Amino acid sequence: MIPPRADAAIGTIRFIVNGQAREYSGNPATRLADVLRDDLGLTGTKIGCNAGDCGACTVLLDGRQVCSCLTAVAQVDGREVTTVEGLAGIGALSGLQRAFHKHGAAQCGICTPGMLIAATDLLSHNPRPDADEVKDALGGVLCRCTGYQKIIEAVLDAAAAELPAAPAAGAAVGARAAKVDGLAKLTGDERYGADAIPADALWLRVVRSPHHHARFELGDLAAFAAAHAGIARVLCARDVPSNGFGIYPHIKDQPVLAEGTARFRGEAVLALVGARAAVEAISDADLPIRYTELPPVMGIAAAAAPGAPLVQADKPGNLLLDGWVRKGNAAAAFASCAAIAEATFESGFVEHAYIEPEAGWARRVGDRLEIHVTTQTPYMDRDEMALVMKLAREQIRIVPTACGGGFGGKLDISVQPLIGLAAWLLNRPVACVYTRPESMASSTKRHPSRVRIKSGCDAMGRLVAIETQADFDTGAYASWGPTVATRVPIHASGPYFVPHVSARGRAYFTHCHPSGAFRGFGVPQGAIAHEAMMDELADTLGMDRLALRRLNAIKAGEATATGQVLAHSAGLPQCLDALKPHWDEAIAACAAYNRTAGAKRRGAGLGCMWYGIGNTSLSNPSTMRIGLSAKGRLTLYNGAVDIGQGSNTILTQIAADALGLPMEQFAIVMGDTDLTADAGKTSASRQTFVSGKAVELAGRDLRAKVLTLLEASANAVLRLEGSMLKARDANGEHQYDLSWLPARSASDVLMGEGTFDPPTSPQDANGQGVPYATYAFAAQMAVVEVDCDLGTVRVLDIVAAHDVGKAINPIQVEGQIHGGILQGLGLALMEEYLPGRTENLHDYLIPTMGDIPRMKCILIEDAEPLGPSGAKGVGEPGLIPTAPAILGAIQHATGVRMHQVPVLPHRLRAAIKQAETK
Ligand code: FES
Numbered sequence: 001m002i003p004p005r006a007d008a009a010i011g012t013i014r015f016i017v018n019g020q021a022r023e024y025s026g027n028p029a030t031r032l033a034d035v036l037r038d039d040l041g042l043t044g045t046k047i048g049c050n051a052g053d054c055g056a057c058t059v060l061l062d063g064r065q066v067c068s069c070l071t072a073v074a075q076v077d078g079r080e081v082t083t084v085e086g087l088a089g090i091g092a093l094s095g096l097q098r099a100f101h102k103h104g105a106a107q108c109g110i111c112t113p114g115m116l117i118a119a120t121d122l123l124s125h126n127p128r129p130d131a132d133e134v135k136d137a138l139g140g141v142l143c144r145c146t147g148y149q150k151i152i153e154a155v156l157d158a159a160a161a162e163l164p165a166a167p168a169a170g171a172a173v174g175a176r177a178a179k180v181d182g183l184a185k186l187t188g189d190e191r192y193g194a195d196a197i198p199a200d201a202l203w204l205r206v207v208r209s210p211h212h213h214a215r216f217e218l219g220d221l222a223a224f225a226a227a228h229a230g231i232a233r234v235l236c237a238r239d240v241p242s243n244g245f246g247i248y249p250h251i252k253d254q255p256v257l258a259e260g261t262a263r264f265r266g267e268a269v270l271a272l273v274g275a276r277a278a279v280e281a282i283s284d285a286d287l288p289i290r291y292t293e294l295p296p297v298m299g300i301a302a303a304a305a306p307g308a309p310l311v312q313a314d315k316p317g318n319l320l321l322d323g324w325v326r327k328g329n330a331a332a333a334f335a336s337c338a339a340i341a342e343a344t345f346e347s348g349f350v351e352h353a354y355i356e357p358e359a360g361w362a363r364r365v366g367d368r369l370e371i372h373v374t375t376q377t378p379y380m381d382r383d384e385m386a387l388v389m390k391l392a393r394e395q396i397r398i399v400p401t402a403c404g405g406g407f408g409g410k411l412d413i414s415v416q417p418l419i420g421l422a423a424w425l426l427n428r429p430v431a432c433v434y435t436r437p438e439s440m441a442s443s444t445k446r447h448p449s450r451v452r453i454k455s456g457c458d459a460m461g462r463l464v465a466i467e468t469q470a471d472f473d474t475g476a477y478a479s480w481g482p483t484v485a486t487r488v489p490i491h492a493s494g495p496y497f498v499p500h501v502s503a504r505g506r507a508y509f510t511h512c513h514p515s516g517a518f519r520g521f522g523v524p525q526g527a528i529a530h531e532a533m534m535d536e537l538a539d540t541l542g543m544d545r546l547a548l549r550r551l552n553a554i555k556a557g558e559a560t561a562t563g564q565v566l567a568h569s570a571g572l573p574q575c576l577d578a579l580k581p582h583w584d585e586a587i588a589a590c591a592a593y594n595r596t597a598g599a600k601r602r603g604a605g606l607g608c609m610w611y612g613i614g615n616t617s618l619s620n621p622s623t624m625r626i627g628l629s630a631k632g633r634l635t636l637y638n639g640a641v642d643i644g645q646g647s648n649t650i651l652t653q654i655a656a657d658a659l660g661l662p663m664e665q666f667a668i669v670m671g672d673t674d675l676t677a678d679a680g681k682t683s684a685s686r687q688t689f690v691s692g693k694a695v696e697l698a699g700r701d702l703r704a705k706v707l708t709l710l711e712a713s714a715n716a717v718l719r720l721e722g723s724m725l726k727a728r729d730a731n732g733e734h735q736y737d738l739s740w741l742p743a744r745s746a747s748d749v750l751m752g753e754g755t756f757d758p759p760t761s762p763q764d765a766n767g768q769g770v771p772y773a774t775y776a777f778a779a780q781m782a783v784v785e786v787d788c789d790l791g792t793v794r795v796l797d798i799v800a801a802h803d804v805g806k807a808i809n810p811i812q813v814e815g816q817i818h819g820g821i822l823q824g825l826g827l828a829l830m831e832e833y834l835p836g837r838t839e840n841l842h843d844y845l846i847p848t849m850g851d852i853p854r855m856k857c858i859l860i861e862d863a864e865p866l867g868p869s870g871a872k873g874v875g876e877p878g879l880i881p882t883a884p885a886i887l888g889a890i891q892h893a894t895g896v897r898m899h900q901v902p903v904l905p906h907r908l909r910a911a912i913k914q915a916e917t918k
């Protein structure tokens, strides 16, 4: 250790980073995180909040974990700092890093450096911790992807872990293969949106409306820029060539920069571009902008009220969309029901809370625009940028960076049009990184909902009719509102066979940030309602809650509410059968506990779900290519962005087996719109099913070409040894030197290609049709403990049975389920975004490592013939059943059915007290 300096506050600060002596001569109050990243280039240390809430910036200071965003660089004078880049030995991973790789503990990887550092601190003084000690030590680092389970497993295994061997040729599908792109996430080498900004880039800061609703007038922006050193330009609405964007081709209602009216707090009004210090030094109060605050329309009831002020002048009744599904005659059928349940359920905004805020940079290259950005959907970004900039699609190149979490929130564009416009106009690279409050104020959220539902069954418990009216708050602009308003009625009956269904979905405009896509597109809110009805019907008839669900579970050969007859792969019955022993045991255990437990009571609940994979009633194609170079290198040209869910690995597994070569011989090019084909967006749980099928076809195509070249038979065993392509079949050995082939592209001599567009059909006026080619199914069971005096709920266990068609990679599937469960727990118990009040990660709470229940995954593989090796999808399904199961368990424990999520302690306590006084 080097000795501390007395004059640290005014002179050069000297310290050791990863074993090397370093100096810093700037402002001693500068955050250590900024010095590490900006001055020393150690971007493995991440910034998720800059406020001590997320732990992404955790480093070791003299061997103990600290938040480097809360540590002034002066505090490290004379001390030793270790970042993630310093954890590995020369050329070798630490045991902890190997364990993370083996267990699939890094999904998007943005939290991984902080997790690794916190675990290193723990293991340095406690080499054999137990799970509770791991939770204590790592509890300050938030992860939004993994559900924490695999991180804990990895830390417990750190002493023994070896890097997993790659599966052999032909054995990749179904293997628990480690991530093909996993190592960079463990060493700090992965580059996210804020990590590779060119040194000469200008900085862009967005000026946002402080009001939910306001008119505003701008002064002389050019004069303002000229009067402020370091400011290159102030952009406003009139600078944007076509100032409207949106998800749907016919709805471009959201301005890049607001034009005279701000419709939500956090809406972009101006963009300051210049030197970073200059744009950050300007106070919003000093800008030539004058707001006139107007009364906002807040909430569904206000928006739907007769005569309500219009959020968008051309949207009468503030109504974005009114979607229907009608089958049979639900209203008449209720007359024949032996039991009827009826209720209304409400939910609020939920924030995605990806740990990586929106970030990226852009540059002009001749008459083209190149944008490097964290995104879920490079091809939609490309098309949207072409519209906004009035350029041809070919003039736009999107290069996705690593994505530090998305969950649907990075499907809508954020920094893209602003940095693109600025770079185009100024002909300089321009970068923008949102702050955490800015990210939370401006990004989309889960739609708040009000779902009125009525369900009826016969005396045997068979469902007869379901009637649902689901209303959603879509915020100021459409975003994914139409998708939610159509997807929810389709799924409103739940995963059951119901002869008579009437389901309506409406989305209303309000003066809030747009609601968008968030893991489930409204289906989680609907599932809370239909699962509560299943509980109530079972209770009314005196039936077991699982038995009622099993009786009604839809099966292959039966028709959904849209009249679609499920041809294959409807695995809810198997999921429920797998849960039954756990359910019976849990019911008995809760009863035994409750006989003696006083104010604490335990309950068990169930949640079932189905989820249509991919776009709703729309073409949904993906194209994949696999190239083979003259040197014998395989490249998967993959337009599907891996946002942490593991699609790079899963697609490689499928490609490897389709081609018949081992997966470690593949390299990946991901998402670059100049180098890949359009694979569609990473959403709606579609990449394994849709892009997986496309890559399977591409692999078969390349295999056919290779076999033709080798004159080998269809079942030949392939080998690739440098440029020598070899095969063995019944006729003996075949070989071909790839360097003899003419180049087919810049790097490849052979190319296989596959395209898959799942067969769907449009819905008619009654919503009848085939909206999805296949559906995932799941049933989860929750066991909770409720403190009836405090109103607090602790989730003790979740058992999750999921029909995924085929688990291409069980580690990744389990990781998706674990992560979904934790987000579902947040939806049920703690997460409620309040515009203007919870714009940070200390007022907006997401589950921490201390909140996790015991989680058990049961994978059901009811093969879908359309999918690759029978696979469907699991991204959204992991979340959807969790909140219904928790609410059912709370009701079982307390007798109180909660009708509003999150079930915050004060709400539950009030409901229990009210029930006691009845
Ligand atoms: S960035 Fe330091 S705690 Fe979040």
Ligand code: FES
Binding pocket: 105, 106, 107, 108, 109, 110, 111, 112, 142, 143, 144, 145, 146, 355, 404, 405, 644
């Ligand atoms: S892996 Fe932890 S936040 Fe994504």
